[in-house]
Structures are given as C-alpha cells and as structure tokens.
Amino acid sequence: MSKKNALQTVPCESCPLRKLDTLREFDEDELAFVKTFKHGELTIGPGAPIVMEESNSPHLYTVLQGLAFRYKTLPDGRRQILNYAMPGDLVGLQSSVFDAMNHGVEALTDMLLCVFPRDRLWSLYTKRPSLAFDVTWLAAREEQLLDEHLLTVGRRTALERVAFVIWHLYRRGRSVGLVTANKIVLPLTQQHLADTLGLSLVHTNKTLKKLRATGCIAWADRVLEIRDQDKLLEIAQMEDTEEARRPFI
Amino acid sequence: MSKKNALQTVPCESCPLRKLDTLREFDEDELAFVKTFKHGELTIGPGAPIVMEESNSPHLYTVLQGLAFRYKTLPDGRRQILNYAMPGDLVGLQSSVFDAMNHGVEALTDMLLCVFPRDRLWSLYTKRPSLAFDVTWLAAREEQLLDEHLLTVGRRTALERVAFVIWHLYRRGRSVGLVTANKIVLPLTQQHLADTLGLSLVHTNKTLKKLRATGCIAWADRVLEIRDQDKLLEIAQMEDTEEARRPFI
C-alpha cells in the first residue's frame, strides 16, 4: 500500500480535476481525507478492460484523464453500451456497494485513473458525510443519464438517436474542457455508436451520413465538429441545458 | 408538521416493510432516527401523479404499499417507462440531490407512501452514516436495474423483451411477497408494457400472444401466472438470480 503511494505521480493538491471550474472545490478537511483515501493510480491504454463483467473489482476509480465506456453483453455477444466515463466520473461504485459488477468498463483512450480501495468506502461515510453525499450525488446523476439514454433508445428514431448521442458526448466533453472551437476529439468507432444506440452498424453508418448531409455536424479523423447546434438539438428533440456544478471524489 | 405526525397511521415500529425478510433490520438507533425523519404519509389512487416531470418535489418517498412507474416523455408525447416502484423502493431521490426531477412517477394502484422532507436528507448523512450508505445502496441498485433495462430495449428482440419484463416484474414482486402460487396481480395495461419496452402497442399485443402460445405464461384479468419458469428465462436470455437482502429507509 505504502509502496503504491510512493508511485503516485499526481498528489491530490494538484489533481488536474481541481482546475475544472465545473467541479466543486474541496475544503481542507475533505482534501485531507481524500488524500488518505486515495490508494494509487492506474494507467491503461485503449481497449484495456478497467473492470470485467461478472467479476468483482476491489477498487473504485475516479477518471482523471481519458475516456471509457460502460457496457453489458448478452450470452450470444450482443453488446449494449450504457454510458461513457469522462474526467471526474466515478467508476465501479456498484461493485463497492454490492459484491459483483454486472457490467464491464473498457478504455477508449489512454487513461489515468485515481484508485480507491472499496473496503474503505465505509469510512468515508462515517468520517466525511459531505463526501458521502457527493458519492450519492454522482450515483443519482448516473441514474439521470441512464434515464435519458433509455428514453433515447426506446423512443427516438434512428436519426434522433444519432443526433442525441453526438450532442450528449459533445456536451459532456464541453463541461470538462475537452472542446475547443466547437471541436472535440472522439475516439469512437461507428460500432461503438451502434452499440450505444441499439442500432446495427450498417444502419448507424447510413444515418450518420444523413445527419452529416444536414450540415449541422462534421466528423472525420476522430474529430467531431458541431456546426449548427440549434439544428442538431432540434433534430435530437432536446434542449441545451448547461451542466450544474458538480462534485467529484 | 406535528399535525401531520398525528395523522400517521403506521408507526415505524410496525411498518409493514419490516415484515419482509428480504429487507434488512434496523437497529434501535436507526429506527429512532427514521421515526424523526418520517414526516407523514401519502395515500393516492391509480393514475395519480406522485411527482411530475419538470417539477420540483419537496419530498422523498418510500413505497409502503402499491405499485407505481417512473417515466419520461418527449415533447411530442412519446413516453418511455423507466422502471417500476414496489414496496421498499425509494422514490424521488433525484429531486433531493438536484433541484429538478426530470422524470415523472405515476401510481398504478392504490398506494401508501412514507413521506420524508428532502431538506432533512442532509441530516441523515451527518447523523446516521449507515442509513446514508443505504441510500447510496438503493441508488446503485436503481442504476443496476436501469442497466439491465437498457440492455433489453437496446439489444433484445421483441419476444425476448416481453419475456424479460414479465420475468422482471414477477421476480421483483416475488421478493416483496406479492407472489402466491406462481401468480401475481399486475395492474398493467399493454400500453404500459409497450412503453416499457420501446415497442408499439400493436406489436406488443401480438408478441404477447406469441409468448402465451409457448405456454410458459398465462395472463388474464390482471393476473400473471408463470407456468414454465425455465422456458421463460430461456426465451428472455437470462438467468434466475435471487435478490440479495436489501436495505430500505
């Protein structure tokens, strides 16, 4: 344990997340506690599993850098992507609260994760109720994102779905500083999009083409550009809502 | 407040939920706290809204009796049912953690709800960390259910979906004592099923007919009977997992 601490490259005081003004500040006590809570760091590359379906991870993570996705699969291999994890997001809470994961998480880019031991989550509840509340906040927000995603997959048309997921990723990326000049680097495959939206790869490709033809987006070489935000939102049947300031651990 | 307390018909000591052996016990301190946390009761009938989309409820509820559903709608009226609330489930956590709801909840039967004031949730975190942990547990479980639901709507076929939702409701009902002789009263309309599964009403009806034809279920007069559990599970592409013991507030 202490060895791992010695390997930490990013002390909590200079955690890159603290620079994001969408994330709330810690007070001194909270910062001190988080430092003792932090157990190490994990660096992994694209395609690497962070947690596996059906396995039982002893860790809880906060994303410091990079992008990952959460997914479930059926016995015959059909895959559904549930959500994406971006900087500031908590990964693996389910395994800390239950005993198993029931979903997998896989990295899309090089990632830097902050590692917490799950068996000390309880001490966070007894010693730092404000942070415990933040954990609940994060869980409730994940639930909210899933609600919206379920509405999309269940009730939106293919074109609306593609527009939705693009806007969703853009908006979340924007809130953590990943957007410059209406552009964001999205290392997603069309297969990922398809698995996110409950569509086939072929149909996703054709629908994406149609969306490009409207001129409201451009997407090539892993770079997504939003050219007409209002039109995109109209197609997706949604409204632009600025993200509230949010906590992180 | 004190007036409302006078109207309480069910003191916490004899809360009907405590009889369910799938729910965990309170210790004395927890019980004492919950008694002060409880603010009153709410009785409503079928079709009544418990919380409205886009509104901001000052309350948090625990279902004591009855069945409700959580949903979201698009501007043009398309509706997606997100989940069902059964005895022991917490309703309205999102509005306690954020400021708005973003989803509606509507009763399907006569319901009895235990009412908590949302502005006292914080005191639960500072005074009773074990209960705070339980709230997180419940939020994480809701997330788990949404994960499974999203996989279903995104990647299962119509027949698999119908089998899934039937099994899902049966299994959850079973864990709270609603099942007798493989039968459960389900006051759902086929429109509810359709909105749960992301299917049209007509196609849901035809798929349900096909499922009935396999002989593994019977459903008439709001009573669902499971006649061949193994076959149903096979059709739904899932496994029977017993629910773990769970907390409630």
Place this chain on the structure above:
DNA sequence: CGCGATTTTGAGAGCCGTCAAGATACGTGG
C-alpha cells in the same frame, strides 16, 4: 506494400410501426 480494422454502399428480407376496425370489458346513468 500487405494486412486487419473500419467505413461505405447496395440489395433484399423481415421485423415492427401505423392505420383501421371490430371485439371485449367495465363503469355510469337511466
């Protein structure tokens, strides 16, 4: 340059949605 991964395009089938109408059930008022 060659190979695997990804993207694109076309063709045809089929699952599922929409439209429409009839049947059944249920509650209400006469």
Place this chain on the structure above:
DNA sequence: CCACGTATCTTGACGGCTCTCAAAATCGCG
C-alpha cells in the same frame, strides 16, 4: 337491469424502417 360510452384488447393489411448479407473502398500500421 339495460343502454351507452370509454378504455382496453385483438386482429388484419400494408408500408417502411432497420436488419442481415455481401463486397468494395479507405484507413492505419508494421
């Protein structure tokens, strides 16, 4: 007790959105 209206369920016809199959084009990389 019957008439009637509303909600729900059922069924058929038809269209189209989306899937699968298949192959070509493009890209990334050693």
